[in-house]
Amino acid sequence: NAGVTQTPKFQVLKTGQSMTLQCAQDMNHNSMYWYRQDPGMGLRLIYYSASEGTTDKGEVPNGYNVSRLNKREFSLRLESAAPSQTSVYFCASSDPTGGGQPQHFGDGTRLSIL
Amino acid sequence: GEDVEQSLFLSVREGDSSVINCTYTDSSSTYLYWYKQEPGAGLQLLTYIFSNMDMKQDQRLTVLLNKKDKHLSLRIADTQTGDSAIYFCAERRSGGYQKVTFGTGTKLQVIP
Numbered sequence: 756n757a758g759v760t761q762t763p764k765f766q767v768l769k770t771g772q773s774m775t776l777q778c779a780q781d782m783n784h785n786s787m788y789w790y791r792q793d794p795g796m797g798l799r800l801i802y803y804s805a806s807e808g809t810t811d812k813g814e815v816p817n818g819y820n821v822s823r824l825n826k827r828e829f830s831l832r833l834e835s836a837a838p839s840q841t842s843v844y845f846c847a848s849s850d851p852t853g854g855g856q857p858q859h860f861g862d863g864t865r866l867s868i869l
Numbered sequence: 870g871e872d873v874e875q876s877l878f879l880s881v882r883e884g885d886s887s888v889i890n891c892t893y894t895d896s897s898s899t900y901l902y903w904y905k906q907e908p909g910a911g912l913q914l915l916t917y918i919f920s921n922m923d924m925k926q927d928q929r930l931t932v933l934l935n936k937k938d939k940h941l942s943l944r945i946a947d948t949q950t951g952d953s954a955i956y957f958c959a960e961r962r963s964g965g966y967q968k969v970t971f972g973t974g975t976k977l978q979v980i981p
Contacts, residue, residue: 759911797873797957797971798912845911856902856961856969860911 757781761846761861768836768868776831776864778846786849787829788857789813789821791842798845804829836868873960873972880978887945889975891958894939898960901934903943906955906974915943915956945977953979 800813
C-alpha cells in the first residue's frame with residue numbers, strides 16, 4: 756500500500772544542471788499534481804495532469820517541464836536548474852469523487868540548487 | 870488580495886481544544902479544505918466542507934465556515950501530542966481541479 760512514491764528524497768544540484776523528479780501512484784487515480792513548498796508560503800501548483808496524455812500549467816510553471824508517461828507516473832524535469840528552484844517538491848494525486856482536490860501526497864523531494 | 874491567510878503558530882496544552890483560523894479570499898469558492906503536514910512528510914487531507922454548509926463534524930474535528938466573513942476554522946477537541954503538525958487551509962476557486970490555493974500553514978505545538 757505505497758500510495759504516492761517520490762524519488763529521490765534529497766538532491767543537490769549545481770546551477771545549470773538538469774534533473775528529473777519521479778512520481779508514481781498505485782491508486783489508479785486519474786489526476787496528478789506537482790507542487791513546490793517554500794518557507795512562509797503555501798503550496799504552489801507547478802503542473803497538473805487530469806489524465807494520461809494531458810498536462811496543464813499551474814501557477815508557477817516557468818523553468819519546469821512535465822511528462823505523464825502513463826496513468827501511474829508523472830515526472831517533473833528541471834532543464835537548467837537555478838537557485839530560485841531550491842524548494843521542497845511534492846507530487847499528489849486524486850480521484851474525481853469528492854471535492855476534486857489533491858488527496859494523496861508523496862513525502863517530497865528536497866532539492867537544493869547551489 | 871490573492872492570499873489565503875493563517876496565523877503562523879499556535880500552542881496548546883494536551884487535552885485542551887485547539888482552534889486554527891483561516892481567512893480566504895474568493896467568495897465563489899466551492900470547497901474549503903484542511904490538510905495536516907507532519908515533519909518530513911507530505912500533506913494529508915483531513916476534512917473538507919462544501920461552501921453551502923456552516924459546520925461539519927468528524928470525530929474530534931469540527932470545521933466552521935462563515936461565508937459572510939470568508940472565515941474558516943478547524944477545532945480539534947482533546948488535542949493530543951500526535952496532533953502536533955502544520956495545518957493548511959485551502960480553497961478551491963472556480964476554474965477546475967487545479968485551482969486549489971493553499972494558505973501558509975499554522976504550526977500547532979501541543980505541550981504535554
